[in-house]
Amino acid sequence: xxxxxxxxxxxxxxxxxxxxxxxxxxxxxxxxxxxxxxxxxxxxxxxxxxxxxxxxxxxxxxxxxxxxxxxxxxxxxxxxxxxxxxxxxxxxxxxxxxxxxxxxxxxxxxxxxxxxxxxxxxxxxxxxxxxxxxxxxxxxxxxxxxxxxxxxxxxxxxxxxxxxxxxxxxxxxxxxxxxxxxxxxxxxxxxxxxxxxxxxxxxxxxxxxxxxxxxxxxxxxxxxxxxxxxxxxxxxxxxxxxxxxxxxxxxxxxxxxxxxxxxxxxxxxxxxxxxxxxxxxxxxxxxxxxxxxxxxxxxxxxxxxxxxxxxxxxxxxxxxxxxxxxxxxxxxxxxxxxxxxxxxxxxxxxxxxxxxxxxxxxxxxxxxxxxxxxxxxxxxxxxxxxxxxxxxxxxxxxxxxxxxxxxxxxxxxxxxxxxxxxxxxxxxxxxxxxx
Numbered sequence: 191x192x193x194x195x196x197x198x199x200x201x202x203x204x205x206x207x208x209x210x211x212x213x214x215x216x217x218x219x220x221x222x223x224x225x226x227x228x229x230x231x232x233x234x235x236x237x238x239x240x241x242x243x244x245x246x247x248x249x250x251x252x253x254x255x256x257x258x259x260x261x262x263x264x265x266x267x268x269x270x271x272x273x274x275x276x277x278x279x280x281x282x283x284x285x286x287x288x289x290x291x292x293x294x295x296x297x298x299x300x301x302x303x304x305x306x307x308x309x310x311x312x313x314x315x316x317x318x319x320x321x322x323x324x325x326x327x328x329x330x331x332x333x334x335x336x337x338x339x340x341x342x343x344x345x346x347x348x349x350x351x352x353x354x355x356x357x358x359x360x361x362x363x364x365x366x367x368x369x370x371x372x373x374x375x376x377x378x379x380x381x382x383x384x385x386x387x388x389x390x391x392x393x394x395x396x397x398x399x400x401x402x403x404x405x406x407x408x409x410x411x412x413x414x415x416x417x418x419x420x421x422x423x424x425x426x427x428x429x430x431x432x433x434x435x436x437x438x439x440x441x442x443x444x445x446x447x448x449x450x451x452x453x454x455x456x457x458x459x460x461x462x463x464x465x466x467x468x469x470x471x472x473x474x475x476x477x478x479x480x481x482x483x484x485x486x487x488x489x490x491x492x493x494x495x496x497x498x499x500x501x502x503x504x505x506x507x508x509x510x511x512x513x514x515x516x517x518x519x520x521x522x523x524x525x526x527x528x529x530x531x532x533x534x535x536x537x538x539x540x541x542x543x544x545x546x547x548x549x550x551x552x553x554x555x556x557x558x559x560x561x562x563x564x565x566x567x568x569x570x571x572x573x574x575x576x577x578x579x580x581x582x583x584x585x586x587x588x589x590x591x592x593x594x595x596x597x598x599x600x601x602x603x604x605x606x607x608x609x610x611x612x613x614x615x616x617x618x619x620x621x622x623x624x625x
Contacts, residue, residue: 192228192508196551199224203547204537213543214488217495221502228506238501246497247490250354254490255483256453257345260419260460261300262482263475267464268405269412270297270306274313276409286321287331287380290314294335295375296416302347302486303340303584307333311591324390325592326602327383333588334379334606341541341571341610342367342374344449345419347486348545349571351493355500355549356556358563360449361423366564366625367571368420370617378609386602391593411463418459422452489542496546503550523561524569524622527552528615531573539582545574565622572614578607 199220206216218239225235264270274293281289293313298306310332318328344350344360349367353360426447445451465475530551535544548570556563578585579600584607589599 195224195227196508198227200534200537200547203543207539212488213540214491214495217492217499217543217547221495221499224499225502225506228502228508230502230506234505235502238505239498242498242501243494244497245501246351246354247494250350250493251490252450253345253350253360253453254347254486254493256450256457257300257350257419258302258482258486259457259479260345260453261302261306262478262485263457263460263464264297264300264412264416266478267407267460269407269415269464272406272409272412273297273416274310276413278313278317286317286323286328287383290317290328290332291335291375291379294332294379295339295371296413298336298339299343299420300345300416302489303336306336306339307584307587307591310336314592318392324386324388324392326386326390326594329588329592330383330386330602330606331375331379333603334375334383334610337575337584337607337610338371338375338378338614341545341575342371342568342614344423345453347489347493348542348574349567350449351496351542351546352549352567352570353563355497355546355553356563356567358556358567361426361447362564363567364420364423366618366621367568369621369625370568370614373617374610374614377613378606382606382609390598390602407464407468415456415460415463419452419456422455423447423449492542493546496543496550499547500550500553504553508551522619523552523555524565524619525615526555527566527570528573528576528611531570532576532611535574535576536579539578539585541574541582541584545570548573562622565618568618569615572611572618574611575607575614576611578604 202223203216203220206219207213211219221239222235225238226232230238273296277292277296278289281292290310290313293310294306297310314325314328314332318325321328340346341348343364344353349363350360352358353363426443446455461475464470466472527548531544531548534547535541552566552570555561556566585599585603588594588603589596594602
């Protein structure tokens, strides 16, 4: 009976999505309906909603805000442009797929997917035109890197939200995520991208290379600031296992590796080196801060609603029931996480909603200690990228920006996302046995 109620709730979520109800409201409606269908008293349900939203946002609001601010500072200062042009010059046209993959990584780690996509699209046209290759030969490697960072790595909303639900180490997620991301991008971006070497639309011949303004920051500054948050979070996590738990160095490493501290230091460095040191005023910097926080308000509410759904599923016992089913039937937990997220992704389209909903269902499994929460975050993240099609905004962005048909989008974007999802799961299963 509980499974039928879950399926009915997912069906309602799908219906609301098709009716263009915004994800935050859709999740809240489904959460309330699910609680009432399971006989939860209204007072208990309201407390669960407040507790779920509060605990979720309380653990990640600063991470998301600082991450958004860092992304906007890189975007508006021209640092993302500088990094992209520098990589292309360094690697050259012979290594074109690798160059655009690295662009996608360096721009995609600090920037949310949509912002990174919009920034890099003009470069895709410029590079394809200057190299005389089809657009999709450039677009597939670029978008595969952006998609992998979106699904696998903090400070993107999905991985951060999953880490909060599972109480997973963000430092370990970054380390494991990077280890899984590189071979995954090779499969989806480099290997699959080669099939477009001689097919697909060409960039307009009138597209010319973007001129580098003298007002842009230097390359060295842009690169180290873009990589600073990853280094501050991942490096201490790698060293902590070799240090005594109570030593002074261990305390320093834990403090530096805290995602909030790492992102705060990064935002401070970006503000100084990309703006104040170059004569930009505090008013301009604060305006970027404000715009950045405003841009993620809805994302934060969606994630908060995901926390409310998780709380209801936990308090009603359904999550324990599903986790018990997986355990009793010796179903591999990482595969279970992938399957649940992939199924919701196909129905709803949103990778973030798919990941958070799957996490709410499987939270007791992570708490049981039978599986590493960090690897479970990554397996669900991989599942949340599966089979993007017409109900996903990313599908339509790819189609419209590159001027291709729905069929061409299905044969390029959708297959690329599915390779990332399935290939990523296989790599995660392999790495989880050796790391």
